[in-house]
Amino acid sequence: MMTVPLVELREVSRRYDGGPPALDGVSLTITAGEAVAILGPSGSGKSTLLNLVAGLDRPSSGAVTVDGVRVDELGEAGSARYRRAKIGMVFQFFNLLDDLTVADNVVLPAQLAGMARGNAQRRATELLGALGVDRHAGAYPGRLSGGERQRVAVARALMNRPSLLLADEPTGALDTASGEDVQQLLKDLHADGQTIVMVTHDLALAESCATRTVQLVDGRVAADTLERVR
Structure with a gap:
């Protein structure tokens, strides 16, 4: 039986203001359960690829499909609904809201998705406990260490049980x-089954976490390597 890709990019290119392509004819498939590290020098197209998969940007040409959704065909409102339903995002600088408590930061995506408040609070409590930061639920992000803030950001990203x-x-x-x-x-x-796509310069992170690495150079896939199972 053929495995249907969770993520599929078909001949995807992205140009900005008539300059050279940030992505140039990239085709890539990712199946559920993979952990894929996107590597490459600055300007190679890594963040552009991530933004296209997230529906934060649109390709100049080609198709982006995630979990059965043609992301490149969505309008602004459709893209927002898609991210709430399908995508969890973790950023380098956390992007937590400093005027909300840790618990309220984590609950926010569920509130935007229309989850009942009691269910959202129970889910947030479960995630904060599983990630070891439940003691900070009532604190504000600025009082946490960087590692703790990133754990809170991961909890927020997982709030709506994203496919990716x-x-x-x-x-x-x-x-x-x-x-x-x-x-x-x-x-x-x-290891618990979450599909992950990460952009990183951290080779130790890629080597430890990724089952596959994709190397981008000048907007093209230069290498696509299955990693040894660890």
Whole structure:
């Protein structure tokens, strides 16, 4: 039986203001359960690829399909609904709201998706406990360490049980110890079945967490390698 890809890019290109392509004819498929690291030098198209999969940007040509949704054909409102239903996102600088408590930051995606408040609070409590930051539920993000804030950001990303977790340099703003902490967290999430696509310069993160690495150079796929199972 053929496996239907969770993510499929078909001949995807993205140009900005008539310049050279940020992505140039990229075709890529990712199946459910993979942990894929997107590697490459600055300007190679890594973040552009992630933004296209997230529906934050549109390709100049080609098709992007995620979990049966043609992401490139969505309007602004459709893209927002798609991200709430299908995508969890983790950013380098956390993107937590400093005027909301940790618990309220985590609950927010569920509220936007229309989940009942009691169910959302129970889900947030479950996630914060599983990620080891439940003692900070009533605190504000500014009082947490970088590693703790990234754990809260992961909890928020997982709130709506996304098909796909996207991580953009998730250890890039962390010290070595906190980076190793988040590395183990992503590894554990993948072991539990979460599909992950991460953009990173952190080779240790890629080597530890990824089942596959995709190397981009000048907007094209230069290598696509299955990693040894760890």
